Amino acid sequence: MDVRFTYKCVCLLGLVCLQGCGGRDRGEPGVWFVHASDPDLFLPNSTDAAANAAVARQQQLNEKTVTDLFQSIRSIGESAQPPAFLALTGDLGLDPCLIAPATAKEPKACADTAVAAQRDQQIERLARIFAASPVHDIYFVAGERDLARGDPGADATGYLNKLLAAVQQKLAAGPSGVVLHNLTGCYDPASSTVLCDADIPDTEYRLIGGPSWSFATAGADAAIQRRQLDTFCGLLARARQQKKKPLVLSHIPAIDDPQLIAQSLGPAERPATPTKEAKKQNDPQTPPPSTSLWKTTGAIFDSWKAAEASDEVAAVFAGHLHDSHRETYQRPYKWVSAESRGPGLSKLYLAPPLSLTGQESSPFQSRGFSVVRLDPGGVESVLYWYDPKTGSFRPEATTRPPRAAPNVVWTSILWLWSLDEAGKPLERMATLLIAFLAAFLTVMAISQISPEPDGQPAGQTS
Numbered sequence: 001m002d003v004r005f006t007y008k009c010v011c012l013l014g015l016v017c018l019q020g021c022g023g024r025d026r027g028e029p030g031v032w033f034v035h036a037s038d039p040d041l042f043l044p045n046s047t048d049a050a051a052n053a054a055v056a057r058q059q060q061l062n063e064k065t066v067t068d069l070f071q072s073i074r075s076i077g078e079s080a081q082p083p084a085f086l087a088l089t090g091d092l093g094l095d096p097c098l099i100a101p102a103t104a105k106e107p108k109a110c111a112d113t114a115v116a117a118q119r120d121q122q123i124e125r126l127a128r129i130f131a132a133s134p135v136h137d138i139y140f141v142a143g144e145r146d147l148a149r150g151d152p153g154a155d156a157t158g159y160l161n162k163l164l165a166a167v168q169q170k171l172a173a174g175p176s177g178v179v180l181h182n183l184t185g186c187y188d189p190a191s192s193t194v195l196c197d198a199d200i201p202d203t204e205y206r207l208i209g210g211p212s213w214s215f216a217t218a219g220a221d222a223a224i225q226r227r228q229l230d231t232f233c234g235l236l237a238r239a240r241q242q243k244k245k246p247l248v249l250s251h252i253p254a255i256d257d258p259q260l261i262a263q264s265l266g267p268a269e270r271p272a273t274p275t276k277e278a279k280k281q282n283d284p285q286t287p288p289p290s291t292s293l294w295k296t297t298g299a300i301f302d303s304w305k306a307a308e309a310s311d312e313v314a315a316v317f318a319g320h321l322h323d324s325h326r327e328t329y330q331r332p333y334k335w336v337s338a339e340s341r342g343p344g345l346s347k348l349y350l351a352p353p354l355s356l357t358g359q360e361s362s363p364f365q366s367r368g369f370s371v372v373r374l375d376p377g378g379v380e381s382v383l384y385w386y387d388p389k390t391g392s393f394r395p396e397a398t399t400r401p402p403r404a405a406p407n408v409v410w411t412s413i414l415w416l417w418s419l420d421e422a423g424k425p426l427e428r429m430a431t432l433l434i435a436f437l438a439a440f441l442t443v444m445a446i447s448q449i450s451p452e453p454d455g456q457p458a459g460q461t462s
Contacts, residue, residue: 035087036369037319040355042093062355072393074134086135089319090143090251107148111159127170136177141209142184143251152214152224157188183209187228208235210250218295245314253318256340260291289339308344315379317349322358326366349381
């Protein structure tokens, strides 16, 4: 019999005895982070003075929500450890067309004519707001309101990358220690040194920014979108090669528009999904459903859905929605139509908006963020809802059972069994059973020892 395997069984015997004597599993807390979206810190101006005053007021309220978010993060009792980072999935409101002359219609014209003074004010304001974050690492991916007309081209992405770099420069010059990571940068051909992925320390996970900001823009350049999607798929492939689990930060989820679903009277009134035979006869890539948020080609939609559903993607985090109904953001998203469902839907985690935008006239609001925990076994998320009257966030009540701590004994058994593969299976099983028999006989022998009277040494009689 192999001496090394016998030694393993002795170790196993010790573990069994330890468990039987009252040893208790203790699970270590996982890494956790905060996922927020759509703060809308900058909104379109109007030529009407009264409307502009309302816009300014709403921007102030949106900024207050972000401030309240930072305050809430400090008090979350999720773990003894602080959050590892803040994931911000788009829509700060940095579209240069908002601060360009009204005559600027195209992305390039907006980027070239954006009023420098207003751009500098945006940089100063963002640096001031982010500097108050209690979380030092902020990972950002763009939304459609952050790029000129939601365009995927180099003019739009180049302008955004330069602006965010200026914000980071301001942050680096201050004492806050906050770092703004731009996970949109690599999708600009001129920013080849900017990365769109980042490893999460002490985990097997990797953040990857997705280029979805233009996927709801009708008429966007499909060739550019295809190149950006190829870049994204390359990042996924590299993560797979390096044995990392991607967490995709995106903005626009590949699901239905809740408003279009609400307007639909039922599944019978939605266009039916073409059969495989119909696809072959017509377009091999069927466009997204008519109720979808996406307005891309079928090839891009299919490629994204395939990547989202692949085993290598652990989760997709998105925002974009401004619906006032809480069930819109609650998994498993039962409201999504059958045409938009698929294997990737179970990996989707939506964050409600921070901003008031789109819910100004609603009698109730659904605004907030989510707390996400990363464990070796998977991803867990809890929504936090905002109360604008108190400026506080409260976690959503869940019926999820408490997480079981890992079973140390069972894990150790599996580890000991596979540590030495040299022995034959029959020999290994025989030795393992002998170890269990020895453990059983030891416990039985100990249980039959009668207790001695108090003060009477064992083995002596009066």
